[in-house]
Amino acid sequence: MFETLKALEWTPFLVSFKLASITTAILFCISLVIAWNLSQSKSRFKPVFEAITALPIVLPPSVLGFYILYALSFHSPFGRFFQDVLGLKLVFNFTGLVVASCFYSLPFMVQPLQSGFEALPKNMLEASYIAGKSKLRTLFCVAMPNIKPSLMTAIVITFAHTVGEFGVVLMVGGSIPGETKVASVAIYEMVETMDYTLAHIYSAIMVSISFLVLLLVYMFNRQQNHHLGGVS
Amino acid sequence: MIEIDVRKELLGSQGKMNLSVNLSFESKSFVALSGQSGSGKTTLLRILAGLENAHGKISVDDEIWLDGTRALAPQQRGIGFVFQDYALFPNMSVLENLLFVRKDKALAHQLLELSELLELANRKPATLSGGQKQRVSLCRAMMNRPKLLLMDEPLSALDPSMRNKLQHEILTLHKNFGTTTIMVSHDPSEIYRLSDRVIVLSQGQVIQDGDAKSVLLRTQGSQKFSFEGELLDIVKVDVIYVAIVAIGQQIVEIVLDGSEAKDLHVGDIVSLGTKAFAPMIQKMKEK
Numbered sequence: 001m002f003e004t005l006k007a008l009e010w011t012p013f014l015v016s017f018k019l020a021s022i023t024t025a026i027l028f029c030i031s032l033v034i035a036w037n038l039s040q041s042k043s044r045f046k047p048v049f050e051a052i053t054a055l056p057i058v059l060p061p062s063v064l065g066f067y068i069l070y071a072l073s074f075h076s077p078f079g080r081f082f083q084d085v086l087g088l089k090l091v092f093n094f095t096g097l098v099v100a101s102c103f104y105s106l107p108f109m110v111q112p113l114q115s116g117f118e119a120l121p122k123n124m125l126e127a128s129y130i131a132g133k134s135k136l137r138t139l140f141c142v143a144m145p146n147i148k149p150s151l152m153t154a155i156v157i158t159f160a161h162t163v164g165e166f167g168v169v170l171m172v173g174g175s176i177p178g179e180t181k182v183a184s185v186a187i188y189e190m191v192e193t194m195d196y197t198l199a200h201i202y203s204a205i206m207v208s209i210s211f212l213v214l215l216l217v218y219m220f221n222r223q224q225n226h227h228l229g230g231v232s
Numbered sequence: 233m234i235e236i237d238v239r240k241e242l243l244g245s246q247g248k249m250n251l252s253v254n255l256s257f258e259s260k261s262f263v264a265l266s267g268q269s270g271s272g273k274t275t276l277l278r279i280l281a282g283l284e285n286a287h288g289k290i291s292v293d294d295e296i297w298l299d300g301t302r303a304l305a306p307q308q309r310g311i312g313f314v315f316q317d318y319a320l321f322p323n324m325s326v327l328e329n330l331l332f333v334r335k336d337k338a339l340a341h342q343l344l345e346l347s348e349l350l351e352l353a354n355r356k357p358a359t360l361s362g363g364q365k366q367r368v369s370l371c372r373a374m375m376n377r378p379k380l381l382l383m384d385e386p387l388s389a390l391d392p393s394m395r396n397k398l399q400h401e402i403l404t405l406h407k408n409f410g411t412t413t414i415m416v417s418h419d420p421s422e423i424y425r426l427s428d429r430v431i432v433l434s435q436g437q438v439i440q441d442g443d444a445k446s447v448l449l450r451t452q453g454s455q456k457f458s459f460e461g462e463l464l465d466i467v468k469v470d471v472i473y474v475a476i477v478a479i480g481q482q483i484v485e486i487v488l489d490g491s492e493a494k495d496l497h498v499g500d501i502v503s504l505g506t507k508a509f510a511p512m513i514q515k516m517k518e519k
Binding site for chain 1 (some may be wrong): 281283305306307308309310311312313315317319320321322323332333334372376377
């Protein structure tokens with residue numbers, strides 16, 4: 001058993017975790033702005049924006065993958081701009097995977113943050129404005145520290161969801177070892193080539209890691225809720 | 233000098249309602265704002281704080297806070313606001329809540345000492361009682377030495393003994409700092425003790441404006457004292473009737489004769505008064 005594990009090819013896992021870390025970091029910055037503005041918005045167009053950010057949850061990965069593949073490819077103005085002006089090719093490489101993952105995992109970051117912000121008592125934010133603090137300062141000093149469980153949930157779920165994605169990465173990234181071959185794609189290939197032993201090991205590792213990550217989030221949230229006296 | 237002339241259309245409990253208030257008062261005064269719920273008190277307070285938009289004019293000393301629809305942001309008004317539900321920042325300790333408003337340790341220390349909160353300075357709000365939280369909230373509101381202190385039913389969630397203590401504290405702070413204060417309150421004893429002017433709103437309009445005594449005293453004519461209460465029950469005892477009336481937190485018995493009893497129904501709002509020594513009862517509002 002130990003020998004098998006030692007001989008195991010860990011690269012797909014490393015690619016998965018590298019992809020998930022970068023995606024999570026980028027999405028955290030983008031989603032913070034989106035979620036805060038959505039939570040404070042009284043605009044009648046708010047449902048439109050909410051629907052757009054939630055789309056990746058309901059769309060089949062193949063639809064999302066197809067559009068992203070098209071948008072990033074040389075056939076679209078966007079892809080051409082990147083290739084001609086910046087010299088960046090965005091399909092079938094790691095950069096393309098990051099872009100695709102950001103679209104795919106967006107709702108998993110935006111929604112917990114938004115519901116966290118919305119659950120904050122309005123008076124608490126108003127008390128900060130009355131104290132002379134700007135919206136930005138209120139966001140960082142009052143809103144964010146009081147939705148720690150939501151921050152944690154958003155970050156971890158986004159990370160875990162990106163590790164767990166399959167359809168979109170396969171379509172946009174293909175399966176280039178060490179570059180775009182993530183763990184889920186590797187398992188798919190093992191099953192296709194009927195290498196069930198390896199598929200078992202890889203799958204068991206994925207289940208264990210995912211379970212541990214989720215367990216940590218729930219334990220953290222429980223402790224935080226206790227600590228903050230039930231807020232959020 | 234604070235001058236307010238604001239208008240705003242509100243959706244009240246009985247449909248659309250126009251809030252239209254024209255008031256002015258001297259700096260350093262303590263004004264109580266009273267009236268039934270839904271009469272526009274809280275909205276008026278929020279307009280003064282800049283948390284709601286309105287049409288009209290608000291000027292405080294030489295500053296214009298509202299001119300037409302152009303409003304100064306709440307951040308720039310230099311006010312203090314005490315919310316009914318405290319609205320403390322749960323992630324910060326008592327002292328940090330105060331210092332978040334302004335980094336003035338000496339003032340924070342002075343305020344905490346005045347309200348006997350120094351020992352709790354490093355505690356988080358979640359570990360405090362309601363009364364303690366509201367005292368912290370009051371101290372926090374005083375931290376930027378506000379030109380105007382607004383309080384929205386600050387004591388209504390507290391029990392009577394804590395209310396008395398906090399009324400005293402509010403008065404002490406008002407005297408020490410001379411802050412112009414507007415407080416929403418329903419409690420006549422609180423209003424009488426704290427304010428030097430009472431404004432009563434109904435359906436968005438000012439219906440009474442004067443000192444606490446003239447607005448709150450209910451006696452009329454030769455009545456020596458008079459209370460308003462709700463008739464809870466009428467019990468026949470031999471040839472007389474006994475009415476049970478709830479007045480505030482108390483329940484009293486009044487003896488009635490047959491003709492009086494016939495005219496009264498359980499649930500009526502009544503006034504109890506006395507001329508010389510004979511208590512008398514008279515109906516104020518049909519059930």
